[in-house]
Amino acid sequence: MTNGSRIRRVRRTLLAGLVAAAVVIPVTAAASPDVPAPAPVVFAESATxxxxxxxxxxxxxxxxxxxQEAGRAGRAVKLRAMAAGSPGGDGAGARFLVFDGRGTGRAVEVFGDLGTADRVTVLVPGSDTTLDTYQRFRDGAVSLQRRLRAEHPSSAVVAWLGYDTPGTVSTTVLTTDRADRAAAELGPFLDRLRGMARPEVRVSLLCHSYGSVVCARTRTGPGVGDIVLYGSPGTGASSAAGLPTSARVWAGRGSEDWIGGVPHVRFGGVGFGTDPVDPAFGARIFAAGSAGHSDYLKPGTESLDSLAHIVIGSGSGSAGGPVSSVTGQEASHA
Known part of the structure; x- marks a missing residue:
């Protein structure tokens, strides 16, 4: 196949996806109208x-x-479950740094003690993560926190649903527009988070699916030691060296993750370019086993072990777990 025919094929694939999304969007929007809720609490910067x-x-x-009063009983049930906390957590009850119940909603929940942790992991979710699907995001955070505490008790996990995630079947999931807006929120949040933690805290960003696009566009300070991209469609950047961070950049994909079949191209602002697990991207590769797209944080998986060892690791790149590096590609992030 010539380069010209390959480009034409990619264009047709992207256009077909856009057409399908344009048909689906009005249906899903009609089925999920905005949910009324009080305005979120506004805090002073000094708030504990x-x-x-x-x-x-x-x-x-x-x-x-x-x-409940607006006839959205399903949302009401899910909000009450959020307030009740997550079974299997640390027993301290639900702890939210941010909550906004309007529309699809935003929430930032903490698992563990920010004041005593010297390892803090921020989870950034991908598409279709809302208050109505929040429990699956929370389950992953609890699973990771359990795994971390078993080996490194002074750990905390922050589940950051701090942006309007795109729908899996939508035009917004094919561009960086929402990721750019989310990155503008995530960067300042990370700065505030460090102000609530120990001075020597090491922060890791674990970024799933479209969340990897968000993290790759977020400027991070020296307190962020690792950025981990998993289940990623690409980042919009051609290499790890092009990301606005001095953190080590990791990437992994499970053998059963369907996103590996997504074309890794970028044309006319659509698509995300180089595959992060391609050696040409220059990320450190971690072992993800047979994980499917939604399985990376499931208990007992190789992917969860790898992610935990990256977070716990001393920064040398050898965390004592099933983690491997791409040789010859790490100089800018070592």
Whole structure:
């Protein structure tokens, strides 16, 4: 196949996806109207984590009552479950740094103690993560926190649903527009988070699917030691060296992840370019086993072990677990 015919084929594939998305979007939008809720609590920069937890927990309760009164019983049930906390956590109850119940919603939940942790992991989700699907995101955070605490007790996990995620079948999932807006929120959040933690805390960003596009466009300071891209469609950048960070950049994909079949091209602002697990991208590769697209944080998986060892690792690239590096590609991130 010539280069010209290959480009034409890619264009047809992308256009077909856009046409399909254009048909689906009006249907899904009609089925999921915006949900009314009180405005989120506004905090002073000096507000403590504990004061944020208490105020946001009250806000979730008020949002549940508003949703119930508006005839959105399903949302009300899910909000009450959020407020009740997650079975299998550390028993301290639900702790939200951020909550906004309007529309598809936003939430930032903490598992563990930010004040004592010297390893803090921020999870950034991909498409179709909303308050209505929040439990699956929370389950992954709890699974990771359990795994980390078993080996490194002074750990905390932050589940960051701090942006409007695109739909899996939509035009927005094919561009960086939402990722650019999300990155503008995530960067300042990371700065504030460090202000709530120990001075020597090491922060890791674990970024799933479209969330990897967000992380790859987020400027991070020296406190972020690792950025991990998994289940990634690409980042919009041609190489790890082109990302706005000094952190080590990792990438992994399970053998059962369907996203490996997505064309890794970028044309006219559509698509995300180089595959992060391609040696040409220059990321350190971690072993993800047979993980499917939604399986990376499931208990007992090779991918979860690898992610935990990256977070716990001393920064040398040898975390004592099933992690491998791409030789000859790491100089800019070593």
């Amino acid at each position: 984590a504990q004061s944020r937890y208490a105020a946001n927990l009250a806000g979730i309760g008020e949002a549940a009552r508003t949703a």
